[in-house]
Amino acid sequence: MTGPVTTFRLLDARVGWDPRPGDGLAGVSLDGGVLQLPPRDQATPAHGPAVLGRSRDGTWWLAGRSGLRRLEPCGTEFWAWGEKRRIIDLTVGGRRVALVLENGWVEVFEYVTGQLLAKVWVAGSARVELATDGSMTVTDRSGARTWLDPSGLVCSADPPCRPGAPLPPRPVPRPWPSDVASGEYGFRLPGRGAFDWNGRRLPGEDVGPAGDDAERRGQFLSAALDSQIPGCRWHRIRVDADVPGTTSVELAFATTDGPAEGRTPASPGADGWSAFPGGDPNPADWVQLVDGALDSTLNAPPGRYGYLRIRLTGHGGVTPAVHQVRLDLPRATSLDHLPAAYAEDPNAEDFTERFLSIADAQLEDIDEVLAQRPALLDADALPDDALGWLAGLLGTGFETEMPAANRRAFLRAAPELFSRRGTPRGLVETLDVALGVTGTVEELGPARPWGAVGRAHLGSVRLFGRSLARVRLGTSRLGVARVDGRGNPDHDALLAGAHRIRVHVPAGTDTSLVARVVRSQIPAHVVADVEAATAGFVATTLRLGIDTTLSPPASAVVGDMTLGRRGVVSGGRAEGVTFLVGRTASAGPAEAEGKEMECSC
Numbered sequence: 001m002t003g004p005v006t007t008f009r010l011l012d013a014r015v016g017w018d019p020r021p022g023d024g025l026a027g028v029s030l031d032g033g034v035l036q037l038p039p040r041d042q043a044t045p046a047h048g049p050a051v052l053g054r055s056r057d058g059t060w061w062l063a064g065r066s067g068l069r070r071l072e073p074c075g076t077e078f079w080a081w082g083e084k085r086r087i088i089d090l091t092v093g094g095r096r097v098a099l100v101l102e103n104g105w106v107e108v109f110e111y112v113t114g115q116l117l118a119k120v121w122v123a124g125s126a127r128v129e130l131a132t133d134g135s136m137t138v139t140d141r142s143g144a145r146t147w148l149d150p151s152g153l154v155c156s157a158d159p160p161c162r163p164g165a166p167l168p169p170r171p172v173p174r175p176w177p178s179d180v181a182s183g184e185y186g187f188r189l190p191g192r193g194a195f196d197w198n199g200r201r202l203p204g205e206d207v208g209p210a211g212d213d214a215e216r217r218g219q220f221l222s223a224a225l226d227s228q229i230p231g232c233r234w235h236r237i238r239v240d241a242d243v244p245g246t247t248s249v250e251l252a253f254a255t256t257d258g259p260a261e262g263r264t265p266a267s268p269g270a271d272g273w274s275a276f277p278g279g280d281p282n283p284a285d286w287v288q289l290v291d292g293a294l295d296s297t298l299n300a301p302p303g304r305y306g307y308l309r310i311r312l313t314g315h316g317g318v319t320p321a322v323h324q325v326r327l328d329l330p331r332a333t334s335l336d337h338l339p340a341a342y343a344e345d346p347n348a349e350d351f352t353e354r355f356l357s358i359a360d361a362q363l364e365d366i367d368e369v370l371a372q373r374p375a376l377l378d379a380d381a382l383p384d385d386a387l388g389w390l391a392g393l394l395g396t397g398f399e400t401e402m403p404a405a406n407r408r409a410f411l412r413a414a415p416e417l418f419s420r421r422g423t424p425r426g427l428v429e430t431l432d433v434a435l436g437v438t439g440t441v442e443e444l445g446p447a448r449p450w451g452a453v454g455r456a457h458l459g460s461v462r463l464f465g466r467s468l469a470r471v472r473l474g475t476s477r478l479g480v481a482r483v484d485g486r487g488n489p490d491h492d493a494l495l496a497g498a499h500r501i502r503v504h505v506p507a508g509t510d511t512s513l514v515a516r517v518v519r520s521q522i523p524a525h526v527v528a529d530v531e532a533a534t535a536g537f538v539a540t541t542l543r544l545g546i547d548t549t550l551s552p553p554a555s556a557v558v559g560d561m562t563l564g565r566r567g568v569v570s571g572g573r574a575e576g577v578t579f580l581v582g583r584t585a586s587a588g589p590a591e592a593e594g595k596e597m598e599c600s601c
Contacts, residue, residue, distance in 0.1 A: 007227075007328075007329060008326055008327060008328045008329065009225055009227075009306075009326070009327040009329065010324065010325070010326055010327075011222065011308070011324065011325040011326075011327075012033065012323065012324035012325070013030075013032070013033020013034070013323075014033075017030055017033075017035065017220070017222075018222055018223045018225070019220060019221065019222060019223065020221040020222060020223045020279075020280065021223065023221065023277040024220065024221045024222065024223065025218075025220060026218060026219045026220075026221075026276050026277060027216070027217055027218030027219060027276070027312075028218030028219065028220055028312055033323075034143075034321050034322065034323055035220055035310065035312070035321070035322040035323075036312065036319045036320065036321040036322070037216050037217075037218045037312055037314045037319035037320075038218075039319075050062055050063065050064035050187075050197050051063045051064065051087065051088070051089055051090045052090075052177060052180060052187070053090050053091060053092045053097070054092065054177065055092045055097070055111065056094075057073055058073035059071065059072060059073055059111070060078070060189060060192070061090055061092060061097060061111075062078050062195075062199050063087035063089075063090040063099060064086070064087060064197060064198075065086050066080075066084070066086075066198055066199075067080060067082070067084040067085060067086070067087060068080070068081055068082045068084075068087060068090070068097075068099060069081060069198075069199040070111075071189075071192070071199070076193075076201065077195075077199065077200065077201050078195060078198075078199025078200070079199075081114075082097075082099075082107075082109055082114065085101055085102065085103070086101065086102040087099050087100065087101060087102070088100050088101070088102055088126065089125075089126065089127050089128055091128055091129060091130050092111075092130070093130030093131070093132070094130070094132065094134070095110055095111060095112055096108055096109065096110060096111065096117065096130055096134065097109050097111045098128045098130050098136060099128070100125050100126065100127065100128050100138070104121050104122060104123055104124065104125050105119060105120070105121050105125075106118075106119070106120050106121070106122055106125055106128055106136070106138055106148075106152075107119050108130075108136065108152065117150070117151070117152075118136075118148070118150065118151055118152030119152060120138075120148060120152040120153075120154070122138045122140065122146050123140060124140035124141045125138050125139070125140055126139060126140055126141045127139040133150065134149075134150030135147065135148060135149050135150055135155075136148040136150075136152075143321075181207060182207060183206075183207035185202060185206070185207050186202055186207045187207055188205060188207050193205070194206065194207050216313070216314040216315070216319070217273070217276070217311070217312065217313055217314075218311070218312045218314075219273065219276045219277070219309065219310070219311050219312070220308075220309065220310040220311075220312075220322075221277060221279045221280070221307070221308075221309055222307055222308040222309070224256075224280070224305040224306075224307060225305060225306040225307070225308065225327070226304065226305055227304055227305070227306065227329050227330070228304070229304060229329070229330055230257065230304050231257060231302040231303070231304065232255075232302060232303060232304055232306075232329055232330050233302045233329070233330050233331040234253065234255060234298045234300055234303075234306050234327060234328075234329045234330070234331070235297065235298060235328040235329050235330060235331040235332065235333075236295075236296070236297055236298060236327070236328040237251065237253065237289070237295070237296055237298055237308075237325065237326070237327055237328075238294070238295045238325070238326045238328075239251065239294040239295070239322060239324070239325050239326075240294075240322070240323045240324040240325075241294055241320060241321060241322040241323060242320060242321045242323075243292075243294075243320045244318050244320065246314075246315040246318050247312070247313055247314045247315060247318055247319060247320040248291070248292070248312075248313045248320065249292075249294070249310065249311070249312055249313075249320050249322060250288065250289075250291065250310070250311040250313070251288070251289040251293065251294075251296075251308070251309070251310060252286040252287060252288040252289065252308075252309040252311075253286070253287055253289070253298050253300050253306060253307065253308055253309070254279075254281050254285040254286045254287065254300060254306070254307045254309075255285075255300045255301055255302065255303025255304075255305060255306050255307070256281050256285075256303050256304070256305050256307075257302070257303045257304050257305070258305075273311065276311075279307065279309055280307060281307065286307075286309060287299050287300045297353075298327075306327065306329075308325065308327070310322060310325075331353065333353045333356045333360050338352075376390075377390065377393075379407075379408045379411035379412050380408060380412075384404045384407075387404065387407045387408065387411065390411060391407070391410075391411065394411070394414055396410075396414065397520075398410070398434075399434075399435075399513060399516060399517065401510070401513055402434060402435065406433070406434055406435065406436060409433050409434075410430075410433050410434045413429070413433045416429075417429060417430055417433065421521060422521065422522060422523050424441040424443065424501075426521065427439075427441055427503070427518065427521050427522065428440065428441060430517065430521050431503075431505075431514065431517060431518075434517060435513065435514065435517060437505055437506070437509055437514060438505075438506065439503050439504060439505045439506075439514070440503070440504045441501055441502075441503055441504075442501060442502040442503075442504060443500075443501050444500040444501065444502060470483065470484040470489060471483050471484075472489060499525050499526050499527060500526070500527045500528075500529075501522070501526060501527075501528050501529075502528070502529045502530075502531060503518055503528060503529070503530045503531070504531055504532075504533055505530065505531070505532050505533070506532070506533060507532055507533055507534050508532070509532050511530045511531070511532050514530050515528070515530045518530060
C-alpha cells in the first residue's frame, strides 16, 4: 500500500486556473471554466453553414439554415425533405435520421416512410447521437448529456439507460466527411458532382477556395504554483480532458526553487510554437510528457515552485477541452516501505520510484473508491435514480408506487427492519416506513376459539370436527376425512389456524400494493390476507384508526328501532317533546298535558 500523498493542487473552474498574468492564455479561452480553443466564428463555419450525413443506402442528407434536404442514391439534386427550420446537427443511423433544431427540439424520422418517430425538447441541445438500438444521447452546449429511449422519453441523466454505453464526447462541430471537398461556394461529393450550401448543383466542379481547415493552436501557461515545500519533489499529474481524434493536448512541467517574482521571461523556442510565449522558467527546463499522456509521474527536478504548460492543437472547428488538472505532491511511492538498500543509488532510486508508481497509481485509485464507500451507502446523499442500486446491494427492492422520500426512509431503517423481518412488529414497521400505511397484524392460530360439545357456549366458540380433520379409526368417514400421519391428532384443533395471518389496513388503502409488500416480508410458509376496513364499529375487536371511527350515532324513530341496537329517538312534531332511550318522556308538551310515558327501547 502506498504512503498517503499529503496534498495536491487543482486547476479547474472551481479552484481557478491561475494563468500567468499577461500572456498565460494565448490562443485559448476558459469559456465556462473549460480550457479550449475559442469557438470559430459561427458566421463562417469550417464547412459552410451546413451539416452533411450519409445513410447506408447511399442517400446524402444536407442540413442547415434552410432545413433538411435529401439526395437519392441515383438522384442529381438535393430536394427539400422533412423539417424546414434551421438545423444545427444531423446524424443518421439504421433507418433513422435525427435532427437538432435551433430552438432546442430534437426530432427523429424514419427516412424511408418519413414518419416522425420521436420529438423531445432538450434545453441548449447541440449534438445528437443515435445508438444501434434506436436510443439517443443529446448533449447540450455545456456538455451535459441526456439519454432518451427510442420513443424520445428521457430515461436517465447519468448514468446511461443503456448499461455499459460509452460516454459521448463534449459537443463540438460534427466532423466533415473526409472524402468530401468543401470550399467557399459549396462542396463536392465523390462521383456525384458539386453543390452549393443550399443543395443546388454548381456548374462544373469548382467549389471555390478551400474553407478554413487549417490547424489551430493555443497555449496555457500557469503562474508559479507554490508548494510551500523547499526542494519539493512533485509527484504526479492527472488531466481530465476530451481529446477528439483530430486534436491533441501536450503537457510540460518545470520547477524552480527561487522566487517567482522578477524573473526575466524566456525567449520563445524555435519549433512550431515559436509564435507563443516561451514561458517561465527557461525553455530548456521544461520536461515534456509523452505525447498523448494525460496521467503520468513527473520527472522534473525538485523545486518549491511548479509551472505547468498546456498546448492545444485543433483542426478546423474541432477543439480539445481540458476540464481539470490535478498535481500531487510531494512524491510518495511504495519505495518508502522498502529497505534503504533500494534507494542507495540515485539512478536506481529514481527508476524504482517510477516503476513502482505504476502500481501505486492503481492502488491509489482503489483507495479513493474505498474512501468514498460511505458516501455510496448514504441514502440521503445518493440521487433518486441510484436508490434502486443501493437497495439491490442490501438485498431488497422497491415497489414502483413508492415515492423517493419513502425509499430513502426505508433504506435508512433497513438494518433495524431486517433484524425484525418475519415478525408482526417488523411487518407493521415496514408498512409504516415503506408505504406510510398504519396496519395491524392478526395471528389467526392463537385466536381461533375452538370448543367441544357440552362445554361450548353458543356464539362464543366454534366446534371442531375431529372426524373431518383426519382419518381416525371408529370416528371418521372414508372419502371425507384426509389421511395424515404427521403429528398428534389431538393437536389438530390448535394447528388448524397456524401460519395464517390477517393484515388490517385503513379504508381506502391500496390492498394489492400492501399485499405485495407483505408477501416480501413474511416467511414462505405463512399465508397472509389483507383486508381494508370500512368506517364504523364492528362487533368484534375494535381497532382505532383501522375499523373504528368515533362519530355520533344516527337518529332513529320510535317503531323503527330494534332491541339491542344503538340509536337515538328523534323528536316528534310537537315542540318541546324530548325522547331519551330508557328514560321517562312526555307524550306532548309538558305544560299542556302533564302526562308522562315510559319509553323502553
